[in-house]
Amino acid sequence: MTRTTLYRFGTLIAFVLLCVGFSIAAPEAFASQANLANLVQQIAALAIVATAATLVMTIGEFDLSVGYTASLSAVICFVLFAAGVDIFISLPLALGAGLVAGAINGILVARFGVPSFVATLALGTIVSGLAFGISGGASLFRLVPDEFKLLARGNILGIPALALWTMLVMGVAGFVLTRTEFGRRLRAIGGNALAARLAGLPVARDVILTFSIAGGLAALAGLLLASRLGSVQHTMGEPLLLPAYAAVFIGTTTSPTGAPTVAGTLLGVAITGVLANGMTIIGVEPFVQRMLTGGIILLAVLLRRIGRAG
Amino acid sequence: MTATASGPGPDAGIALLALSGLDKRYGATHALKAVSLALAAGEAVGLAGHNGAGKSTLIKCVAGAVLPDAGAIAVSGTQTRFSSPADAYAAGIRVIHQDAPLVPHFDTVENAFLGRPYPRRHGMVDRRAMTERVAEIARAIAPDLPLATPVALLTPSQRQFVRLIRALADDGRILILDEPTAALPAEDAARFFAVLGRVRDRGTAILLVSHRLDELSGFCDRTIVMADGGVVAECTGAGHTVAAIISAMGGGAPMAKVQRTLPDAPAILALEGARTRSLPVPIELEVRAGEIVVLYGLIGSGRSEVLDAIWGVERLTAGAMTLGGEPFAPRNPGEALDAGISYVPADRHRTGLFADESLVFNTTLPLLSRFRRWPRLPVPSRSAETRAFAEAARAVGLKFGHAGQKVRTLSGGNQQKLLFSRWASRHSRLILLDEPTEGVDVMAKAQLRDIVRAMAGDGNGVLVSTSDREEALELGDRVIVFSAGAIAAEFSRQTADAAALSTAAQSKPQFDPEPA
Numbered sequence: 001m002t003r004t005t006l007y008r009f010g011t012l013i014a015f016v017l018l019c020v021g022f023s024i025a026a027p028e029a030f031a032s033q034a035n036l037a038n039l040v041q042q043i044a045a046l047a048i049v050a051t052a053a054t055l056v057m058t059i060g061e062f063d064l065s066v067g068y069t070a071s072l073s074a075v076i077c078f079v080l081f082a083a084g085v086d087i088f089i090s091l092p093l094a095l096g097a098g099l100v101a102g103a104i105n106g107i108l109v110a111r112f113g114v115p116s117f118v119a120t121l122a123l124g125t126i127v128s129g130l131a132f133g134i135s136g137g138a139s140l141f142r143l144v145p146d147e148f149k150l151l152a153r154g155n156i157l158g159i160p161a162l163a164l165w166t167m168l169v170m171g172v173a174g175f176v177l178t179r180t181e182f183g184r185r186l187r188a189i190g191g192n193a194l195a196a197r198l199a200g201l202p203v204a205r206d207v208i209l210t211f212s213i214a215g216g217l218a219a220l221a222g223l224l225l226a227s228r229l230g231s232v233q234h235t236m237g238e239p240l241l242l243p244a245y246a247a248v249f250i251g252t253t254t255s256p257t258g259a260p261t262v263a264g265t266l267l268g269v270a271i272t273g274v275l276a277n278g279m280t281i282i283g284v285e286p287f288v289q290r291m292l293t294g295g296i297i298l299l300a301v302l303l304r305r306i307g308r309a310g
Numbered sequence: 311m312t313a314t315a316s317g318p319g320p321d322a323g324i325a326l327l328a329l330s331g332l333d334k335r336y337g338a339t340h341a342l343k344a345v346s347l348a349l350a351a352g353e354a355v356g357l358a359g360h361n362g363a364g365k366s367t368l369i370k371c372v373a374g375a376v377l378p379d380a381g382a383i384a385v386s387g388t389q390t391r392f393s394s395p396a397d398a399y400a401a402g403i404r405v406i407h408q409d410a411p412l413v414p415h416f417d418t419v420e421n422a423f424l425g426r427p428y429p430r431r432h433g434m435v436d437r438r439a440m441t442e443r444v445a446e447i448a449r450a451i452a453p454d455l456p457l458a459t460p461v462a463l464l465t466p467s468q469r470q471f472v473r474l475i476r477a478l479a480d481d482g483r484i485l486i487l488d489e490p491t492a493a494l495p496a497e498d499a500a501r502f503f504a505v506l507g508r509v510r511d512r513g514t515a516i517l518l519v520s521h522r523l524d525e526l527s528g529f530c531d532r533t534i535v536m537a538d539g540g541v542v543a544e545c546t547g548a549g550h551t552v553a554a555i556i557s558a559m560g561g562g563a564p565m566a567k568v569q570r571t572l573p574d575a576p577a578i579l580a581l582e583g584a585r586t587r588s589l590p591v592p593i594e595l596e597v598r599a600g601e602i603v604v605l606y607g608l609i610g611s612g613r614s615e616v617l618d619a620i621w622g623v624e625r626l627t628a629g630a631m632t633l634g635g636e637p638f639a640p641r642n643p644g645e646a647l648d649a650g651i652s653y654v655p656a657d658r659h660r661t662g663l664f665a666d667e668s669l670v671f672n673t674t675l676p677l678l679s680r681f682r683r684w685p686r687l688p689v690p691s692r693s694a695e696t697r698a699f700a701e702a703a704r705a706v707g708l709k710f711g712h713a714g715q716k717v718r719t720l721s722g723g724n725q726q727k728l729l730f731s732r733w734a735s736r737h738s739r740l741i742l743l744d745e746p747t748e749g750v751d752v753m754a755k756a757q758l759r760d761i762v763r764a765m766a767g768d769g770n771g772v773l774v775s776t777s778d779r780e781e782a783l784e785l786g787d788r789v790i791v792f793s794a795g796a797i798a799a800e801f802s803r804q805t806a807d808a809a810a811l812s813t814a815a816q817s818k819p820q821f822d823p824e825p826a
Contacts, residue, residue, distance in 0.1 A: 181678050181688040182688065184671070184678060184690065187671075188664055188667075191664040191665070194661050195661050195663060197642075198621070199643070199676040200642075200643040200644045200646070200647035200676045201643075201676070202642070257666040
């Protein structure tokens with residue numbers, strides 16, 4: 001095994017070691033089927049938001065609004081439920097809100113040249129205000145249809161619905177990025193946007209489309225989270241943002257050029273999920289958990305830097 | 311040479327900078343052949359020559375970036391030896407590149423002190439002392455320059471003043487300016503030379519390198535002309551004219567004109583009175599199928615901007631364009647591509663290639679939908695792509711290891727062939743090539759030009775934009791010369807010759823550009 005492959009697979013090895021470590025430390029509690037199902041439930045929303053972040057980072061941009069958009073769509077959905085609106089109307093409206101927020105991000109970036117960091121931070125702030133206003137700041141849980149609860153809590157052939165959602169979203173995103181013309185164009189835009197434009201690619205259209213998809217995925221993540229919890233607060237999506245980007249950055253350590261990939265992001269999500277789950281089981285204090293998680297992200301990226309330099 | 315006097319001092323008879331017998335070889339290439347040159351305080355000397363004449367090597371030797379194989383450098387009469395750029399800097403030599411970086415958020419004063427020890431007072435940076443030092447110089451050379459404005463808000467010509475002030479504030483005595491006006495509009499260039507004149511009058515020695523020969527004859531006291539690594543002429547006094555410099559620069563090796571029989575085809579592309587934001591003067595232009603039309607001119611002369619208009623990068627603000635007789639107004643490169651136009655951009659690293667991606671990725675990208683696995687699904691077939699790449703690579707003579715290797719591992723010539731290979735599988739109505747052989751070796755140049763001729767031979771219309779005069783003469787069935795944003799002259803293959811092209815490229819525009 002060469003040095004480069006060691007660095008490339010180092011993150012995967014670290015993940016396996018983490019699992020082995022927790023299994024030894026807490027064989028009954030960690031390495032059980034019940035805990036695995038629990039783990040999948042915990043990381044599904046994060047995985048979907050991280051997939052959105054992966055798409056946007058592939059074109060070399062950031063979307064800081066994903067967490068707020070997740071909150072907004074969940075709030076819209078539950079307010080409509082409370083008003084007695086049918087699920088077949090409220091769900092598409094809630095998802096549509098995410099798509100529109102994403103499209104506005106994309107238009108600001110592609111047509112008006114606003115740096116994505118600023119555009120999505122500003123729009124995210126507006127969106128969080130909207131979610132606050134629409135929800136009235138209260139927790140929403142009235143008149144939630146049973147069908148909606150099945151979105152996250154059901155299962156098919158014994159596989160939890162949230163696991164299926166995660167596989168579906170990440171599978172499609174992975175296929176699109178690696179196998180389709182659209183995915184190829186996104187990699188080109190992220191690699192050299194000027195060259196992509198001069199090669200005749202529809203760069204502005206693709207950028208708007210990518211941000212729209214990211215907004216739609218964020219909305220989906222918000223709805224799945226709401227379905228699992230059965231209630232909605234207007235701030236519920238915000239804690240997804242930083243772990244999502246942490247997962248993407250951990251994932252970039254597995255790619256030879258440091259480009260984000262869906263498979264890498266899945267690994268990043270799994271690492272952050274297993275860490276949180278395992279540390280809680282063996283009784284690590286929450287403040288220590290946070291410090292360790294941050295330290296591990298830094299370590300992964302640092303090892304990668306050193307590997308590249310050497 | 312005068313490099314024998316002892317002791318430094320601004321004595322009138324001692325050259326501030328004296329080079330004698332500088333010689334440098336790179337392998338088989340004799341880049342500098344015993345070049346001698348003297349520069350006095352308060353004197354401005356021009357340096358002219360074609361690309362590859364040895365100007366860059368000479369500058370690098372003086373700047374300490376390259377160690378000459380033989381010869382001597384003396385500053386103020388003292389023999390010195392520069393083993394690093396820091397040595398040359400300590401001797402007061404400042405090379406100012408046209409795009410030398412400044413910190414955009416810093417103002418002139420802060421930029422002038424960048425990377426130098428700040429004056430201190432009570433342990434704090436003494437902003438007042440900094441400002442006084444800079445203001446003293448600014449008053450003398452560019453009194454209108456706002457010193458407290460971030461340079462990001464200054465005009466390109468004002469930024470050049472900042473670079474000059476920075477050089478002088480740090481005791482620069484010998485300034486070497488490399489194409490200082492290439493990015494400046496004509497009126498700004500005039501302002502720049504007014505400032506540069508005051509720099510010279512302070513007793514600074516100036517060596518000015520420029521392709522704009524009227525600047526050399528207009529500003530400098532004399533001009534040294536280099537060709538093939540050596541000094542071939544020194545133009546002074548009444549002989550210090552653009553025409554004299556052009557004739558001294560010579561035509562390089564005489565080359566065989568490639569005869570091509572042209573089909574009597576109709577015009578594939580026509581521009582009538584076309585103007586864009588960067589082309590203020592109306593352009594008339596025609597390209598026929600199977601014909602190679604070369605747009606020749608200096609950087610910024612407007613030739614590449616014509617390609618931008620045809621490729622949909624810039625939209626016409628006036629006039630009309632037709633493609634195959636039909637009105638044609640592309641709003642973006644994608645529309646130009648769909649209309650049957652192909653384009654190879656200049657500056658492959660910045661605007662052409664995807665360095666971290668594979669060779670196949672780079673070749674198939676613009677026409678990717680041709681390589682679908684199933685016609686209706688936008689999913690490329692790996693095998694179809696690999697086959698297409700192999701075919702395109704053969705067509706352009708690409709030397710490579712394997713199709714999946716990264717672009718950055720290829721040589722410059724092969725990277726350029728890779729850009730060409732994008733369009734190899736296609737019968738284009740029109741192919742646009744911007745600086746098609748820039749920065750590649752002689753062998754690759756010849757191969758690339760063969761490909762260009764083959765493209766035209768297949769019936770494609772070819773429009774080449776170049777600053778390389780030999781290339782213009784060698785490729786062009788017709789050569790249209792641009793100067794200052796307008797067409798200055800047009801030649802057929804029979805009437806084009808080196809001196810005529812250079813003279814036209816140096817000419818002043820015939821029109822007054824309309825105010826924007």
